[in-house]
Amino acid sequence: MTQTVDAGDNTPTPAHDVVIGLRESFLTFTVLAAFAEHGIADRLADGPRTAAELAHDCGLDAAALTRVLPILIPAGILHADAQGRYRLTPAGETLKEGPDSLRATIRLAIEPAWWTTAGNVAETLRTGKSGFIARYGSSWNYLSTRPTSRSLFDHCMIDRSQSIGRDIAGRHDFGDIRSVIDVGGGAGTVLSEILGPHGHLTGTVLDLEPAIPSARDHLTAQGLTGRFRTVAGDFFQSVPGADEHPSAFLLASILHNWDDDHAQRILNNVAAAMGRQDRLLIAETPLPDDPCAPHPGRLLDLRMLIMFNGARERTESELRGLLDTAGLRVTGIVPLPSGPSLITAERV
Numbered sequence: 001m002t003q004t005v006d007a008g009d010n011t012p013t014p015a016h017d018v019v020i021g022l023r024e025s026f027l028t029f030t031v032l033a034a035f036a037e038h039g040i041a042d043r044l045a046d047g048p049r050t051a052a053e054l055a056h057d058c059g060l061d062a063a064a065l066t067r068v069l070p071i072l073i074p075a076g077i078l079h080a081d082a083q084g085r086y087r088l089t090p091a092g093e094t095l096k097e098g099p100d101s102l103r104a105t106i107r108l109a110i111e112p113a114w115w116t117t118a119g120n121v122a123e124t125l126r127t128g129k130s131g132f133i134a135r136y137g138s139s140w141n142y143l144s145t146r147p148t149s150r151s152l153f154d155h156c157m158i159d160r161s162q163s164i165g166r167d168i169a170g171r172h173d174f175g176d177i178r179s180v181i182d183v184g185g186g187a188g189t190v191l192s193e194i195l196g197p198h199g200h201l202t203g204t205v206l207d208l209e210p211a212i213p214s215a216r217d218h219l220t221a222q223g224l225t226g227r228f229r230t231v232a233g234d235f236f237q238s239v240p241g242a243d244e245h246p247s248a249f250l251l252a253s254i255l256h257n258w259d260d261d262h263a264q265r266i267l268n269n270v271a272a273a274m275g276r277q278d279r280l281l282i283a284e285t286p287l288p289d290d291p292c293a294p295h296p297g298r299l300l301d302l303r304m305l306i307m308f309n310g311a312r313e314r315t316e317s318e319l320r321g322l323l324d325t326a327g328l329r330v331t332g333i334v335p336l337p338s339g340p341s342l343i344t345a346e347r348v
């Protein structure tokens with residue numbers, strides 16, 4: 001007799017179907033990625049189109065696209081009408097270019113190095129080391145010589161960081177703050193979401209040289225010209241101080257990229273740059289103390305494991321330990337709707 005399992009909704013599911021379903025979801029993802037890669041969602045912006053029309057618009061093979069698009073109907077991306085014309089569901093809408101788009105996030109997943117690394121978790125489990133680094137070296141170096149991939153990465157971070165920035169802007173009191181220093185700010189997305197509604201603030205993005213054009217472009221496109229500066233630099237060397245106090249230093253999705261020694265060096269440099277009145281805002285996803293407890297941060301932790309040696313999501317007490325060693329005291333930890341928590345700290 002086939003064994004059944006409870007798939008979480010009290011419906012008995014044959015055990016084989018659970019495993020086969022996981023394999024099929026991987027194949028469905030590859031179709032989603034191709035859909036994003038070819039920009040098909042944007043071709044549906046003006047109304048429903050048949051597979052043949054979409055193939056023509058996107059320069060694709062009509063017979064192949066006709067066979068593949070129905071896979072995205074049960075996936076919740078497309079609807080089809082009786083005339084075989086497709087339109088986007090709300091989830092499908094997120095694959096169009098524009099604010100809150102997830103297109104770059106999906107495309108980055110099939111960037112050759114990202115794709116190869118994700119397919120090789122088995123090797124990481126054997127070595128305990130990052131599969132990306134073993135094959136391609138540091139991702140920051142990899143991106144520094146590939147402007148197209150760097151731009152895709154920056155757009156992916158924009159997709160992810162916009163909602164985090166909005167959450168921070170809406171939940172933290174910036175009333176007395178004069179400026180924000182976004183350390184490892186990438187495209188400056190979190191910074192721009194904070195500067196937008198808080199017109200009295202100015203901001204600085206510190207990042208590696210190859211990230212600076214994306215930061216300039218993004219902050220300029222957000223209408224923030226005159227309110228920001230960019231600094232090309234290395235946060236392991238130093239972090240620029242603020243001209244006015246109190247200022248806020250931001251570390252958004254940074255510490256989880258590094259092992260404890262490197263994370264500590266970043267925090268030490270931030271603490272050294274901070275004045276007594278300044279504060280530190282950290283966006284990270286603390287994991288539960290129970291190592292077996294399921295948590296949405298586990299997949300992010302897997303990504304850190306395969307992308308960077310020693311990088312990981314940390315528990316709240318591990319984060320507190322690093323901050324403590326840097327001479328910083330935690331003043332608050334608030335979960336944000338977008339996923340991470342906002343951890344605030346000040347100099348002891």
Ligand SMILES: C[S@@+](CC[C@H](N)C(=O)[O-])C[C@H]1O[C@@H](n2cnc3c(N)ncnc32)[C@H](O)[C@@H]1O
Nearest residue numbers: 157161184185186207208211233234235252253
């Ligand atoms: C995961 S991204 C986070 C970007 C941004 N904080 C956000 O939330 O959108 C990490 C950033 O750290 C930057 N970075 C890596 N090594 C760095 C270094 N040594 N000095 C300064 N920035 C660095 C990367 O270029 C990248 O933009």
